[in-house]
Amino acid sequence: xxxxxxxxxxxxxxxxxxVGGAAQAHTLGLPHMDFxxxxxxxxGGLDHVLAMVAVGLWAAQLGGRALWRVPLxxxxxxxxxxxxxxxxxxxxxxxxxxxGSVLILGVLVAxxxxxPLAASMTLVGVFALFHxxxxxxxxxxxxxxxxxSSGFMLATALLxxxxxxxxxxxxxxxxARLVRLGGAAIAASGVLLLxx
Numbered sequence: 001x002x003x004x005x006x007x008x009x010x011x012x013x014x015x016x017x018x019v020g021g022a023a024q025a026h027t028l029g030l031p032h033m034d035f036x037x038x039x040x041x042x043x044g045g046l047d048h049v050l051a052m053v054a055v056g057l058w059a060a061q062l063g064g065r066a067l068w069r070v071p072l073x074x075x076x077x078x079x080x081x082x083x084x085x086x087x088x089x090x091x092x093x094x095x096x097x098x099x100g101s102v103l104i105l106g107v108l109v110a111x112x113x114x115x116p117l118a119a120s121m122t123l124v125g126v127f128a129l130f131h132x133x134x135x136x137x138x139x140x141x142x143x144x145x146x147x148x149s150s151g152f153m154l155a156t157a158l159l160x161x162x163x164x165x166x167x168x169x170x171x172x173x174x175x176a177r178l179v180r181l182g183g184a185a186i187a188a189s190g191v192l193l194l195x196x
Contacts (some may be wrong), residue, residue: 038151041135042159047098047193048131050186052156054105055124056163057179060171061112062120070094070120071160075153077125081132082149086139094137096194097130101189109183112176131156 028090042048052074059070084091091097108115114121135152139145170179 009055034140035151037143037149038118038135038142038148038153039155041138041152042131042155046189047102048134048156050158050189051101051105051131052096052125053166054102054109054183054186055111056160056165057167057183058105058113058120058163059160060107060164060167061130061179062114062117064117066117066120067164069117070124071157071164073121074124074128074160075157077128077155078132078135078156079149081129082125082136082139082152083132085133085136086131086145088137092134094130094133097127099190099193099196101127101130101190102193103187106183106185106187106190110180110187111183112180 015025041054055071055074062070081091083089104123107113136149139148167179170176
């Protein structure tokens with residue numbers, strides 16, 4: 001049975017490699033569609049990964065409508081920030097905003113803060129502008145803005161989903177304390193990023 005499963009996994013991996021190549025190739029005379037680069041961008045920086053997972057963790061702690069509205073607000077507002085970066089519209093202190101988001105989101109998770117829904121959505125929206133700006137500003141000139149943006153938005157949503165999954169699985173007892181401890185570690189990382 002194990003050999004059959006490993007064979008199927010190998011075929012799946014090979015198939016995914018083929019799909020990845022097609023996603024990056026110039027096809028049918030269309031401009032370079034760089035979904036993979038956009039998808040990889042949020043995953044390539046620890047600051048982005050920590051902030052995205054923290055948004056999901058915090059949304060799970062908030063519960064109710066915040067469970068989906070807070071991450072959705074982040075993803076949609078990040079798209080606006082991406083447009084700012086793409087078109088070179090100035091946004092001051094982007095790196096500090098990103099590092100600050102890691103710190104503040106980590107603190108919110110560590111304290112299991114229960115801000116009102118509108119305030120929670122506004123706060124993550126502000127942070128999302130900085131993260132989106134960084135993604136948009138770093139897009140290669142030959143990339144398709146649509147495909148690149150779709151990639152970084154999907155990766156961000158998946159990181160939020162990972163945080164939500166962890167947060168929902170650890171809603172009480174020792175597990176909830178571990179999530180809060182993880183929030184403290186994220187906040188400490190934010191301090192290091194701000195000091196760097």
